[in-house]
Amino acid sequence: MPGRSVSLLLIGGLRGQRPSLRLPLAASTVAAGFPSPADDYIDVGIDLNEALIRHPSSTFFLRVSGDSMIDAGIQHGDLLVVDRSLEPRPGLIVVAVLDGAFTLKRLVRCHGRLRLEAANSAYPPLELHQCGDVQIWGVAIHVIHALTRHG
């Protein structure tokens, strides 16, 4: 089940002490004699946590439910990587706290006003100045979509 192991790797490695899958970029098979000239260039491997997450202590994972962000490439059941330390700026996809729930929208500036838009024409935009107390909880930085059933 290759898909499954990949998604577990992403969750697990955040705190550094969990096992993370290291894929060697190069490996020398020379057992004796001359050292391989490539030995100096061997990298430790690729750690997706390191590659995808700049601020581990403020980065969290959420599970997407619903289809309102489908045109932004975010589908039902996807894994969302959210960095709370980033400033929400227009154009970014954000997790907002609306009516006591985490809600995924794109923050947009329209005619000088901020609003939250879905990425699906079936859902109307929300004007921020009309909906009282909205808190932006974090900024979505990656979405991980499984391509196999086991993902």
Added chain:
Amino acid sequence: MADVLALIDANNFYAACEQAFDPALIGRPVVVLSNNDGCVVSRSSEARQLGIGMGKPYFQIAAQLAQHGVVVRSSNYALYGDMSQRLMSSLEPFVAELEVYSIDEAFARLPRPRHGDLSAWAGELRSRIRHNLGLPIAIGLASSKVLAKLANRIAKGDRRHAGVFDLGREANPDPWLELTPVEEIWGVGRQLGRWCRLRGIANARQLRDMASGELRAKAGVVGLRLQLELQGVSCLPLEHGPSAKRETCVSRSFSRPITDAGELRQAMATYVVRAAEKLRRQQQCSGRLTVFARTSPFSPGFYSQAAGTTLPVASNDTAVLLQAALPLVTRIYRPHKRFAKAGVLLQDLQSQEQLQHHLLAPLPEAEQQRRAALMQRIDGLNRRYGQGTVQWAACGLTPGWMMRREQLSRASTTRLADLPTAWAR
């Protein structure tokens, strides 16, 4: 300029963690209960304002909580532990040195700027932690650890300080020290507190100014150090890194009394399994194992017993530790006793590496490595898929004595199956 010591801690840490991952709780009163849903150990500021007391037994106030619509949660240590790590690593870049003191507080050292004013630094730190983790923190600043702790208490005690109090900037610290009851000073235990009161010493200022000979006679060097710290002379250094643990203990109260020997064995086996896991995480082995059990000290016929054994070779193999522990349970068990709590204590801890080539090793090296690999696999599975995914048969399958955590929230930050939902609707 001289360095400043800070005590930084999260306000209502457990309740704040609950609110950070359940947006439905924002602005609502929340309380978190201790083990076995016993009593209130953390209250959100909304719950505090309702006048819900700290440490109140849950069963006494359950009706009152329901009436006020207070959200009640069991302690979710997976969540709090993860958030604690995030908090501490977020503090690190802001200070020169950090000592993690408990799950939600840390001492820190930082240089005082030329102009002396740290309020901009403190404000930035507070808003950063609030923004990035959703946690409110309080900061006490002073020239010693004891005073920093005292300043932190002042910072939290009065809204006007906005969570920050810098005792080092006060021309006269005396009124602030007078505000602090002697028992509330960090390092003053119940006994020393009572002794002070008997001598008419009621607050921190009085303790600072009392004759040091008298204090020395009572509390020795520790007392003198405390007094110096109160005078602003730093004598307690920041402690670095967790010093290698000398012993590890796992013990819990049962959700209901246990009278059956089999059940006591199962409970003990469960604690041994947890303790062995802890050892392996610390890369240590234990040379001595003690099991203990007691009945409730509040009911008649109090009974408490312990039994220990020394292992031929120190180990962190669950099977080896179980083999040593289970026969001991028979020795401490007494029929008709209603056991309320039990635990296991692992002592004589030694680092795993030192032991690898032991002459007396009971197993050949290849076999040892296989056992170690097996333990690693089990730990890995339990970490990934949740405690108890791979279970030892000795622990039993459906323990009725398990700690009660009826209102447990999800492990929102540490388990894939428990992630919060981002609604796209």
